[in-house]
Amino acid sequence: MRHADHTRHADHTRHADHAEAAESRTAAEEWDDLYRENERKWSGSPNPALVREFPEPGPGTALDLGCGEGADAIWLARGGRRVTAVDVSRVALERGAAHAEEEGVADRIDWQWHDLAETFPEGTWDLVSSHFLHSWTELPRERILRRAVAAVAPGGTLLIVGHVEAPGGGRHGDHGEEGDAGNHGPHATELPTSRQVLESLDLPEGEWEVRRCEEEERTRTMPDGRVVEYTDTTLRLRRLPA
Incomplete structure (x- = not known):
């Protein structure tokens, strides 16, 4: 799908039309159409929060949920990780695979198509x-993130980054995510704080350590010259060794 430069913005009216059309189309069709609007939708740069948390990714395995055009997956693979990159858009996955080939890390990334509302990759990883x-399409985010919890290997890390306040203000979301995350896009529901995300995961007591749970305010100048404000959430958890 997981995401001009690496800030996802477009016209609100156009995306309202997307939301209306989504009622009769699959999420995969919606996201494929969104990606086809541009030869490259996002910047090809990894998400800043990922770079901050893992400046030197090192060896191990990683699962990138909603990888989009693959910037995060490629960043992790260049750092030595073996990555499973998942998205609902086959168009995005094809672009990610081509970019990985150009970067010389194609053999370190397994690109998998999943509609995370329906299926989830099998296995466990050192980093999820x-x-x-x-998403503006139907997406059971809490259920997906609980499955992400189960996919973290003992001693591994779960990193969840999202919006709590959308560009321009208001807790209603937009398509202003950075990098190449998938299942992203405009939506009308309120978005949770990092603390609310943590509580929704229903983690077993004594099995997890909270490394970061915070909001971050940011500003960014858009290609059209607008300066937009964000509030994003970062939740970093470590599963204690067995």
Whole structure:
């Protein structure tokens, strides 16, 4: 799908039309159409929160949920990780695979198609990363993130980054995510704070350590010259060794 430069913005009216059309179309069709609007939808740069939390990714395995065009997956693979990159858009996955080939890390990334509302990759990983898992199509985000919890290996990390306040203000979301996260996009529902995300995961007592749980305010100048404000959430958890 997980995401001009690496800030996802477009016209609100156009996306209202997307939302209306989504009632009769699959999420995969909606996201494929969104990606086809541009030769490259996002910047190809990894999400800043991922770079901050893992400046030197190192060895191990990683699962990138909603990888989009693959910038995060490629960043992790360049750092030595073996990555499973998942998205609902086959168009995005094809672009990610082509970019990985150009970067010389194609053999370190397994690109998998999943509609996370229906299916989830099998296995466990040292890092499970979810950036801006938002969508204007139907998306059971809490259920997906609970499955992400179960996919973290003992001693591993779960990183969840999302919006709590959308560009321009208001807790209603938009398509202003950075990087190449998937299942992203405009939506009308309120978005949770990092603390609310943490509580929704229903983590077993004594099995997890909270490394970061906070909001971050940011500003960004858009290609059309607008300066927009964000409030994003970052939740970093470590599963204690067995």
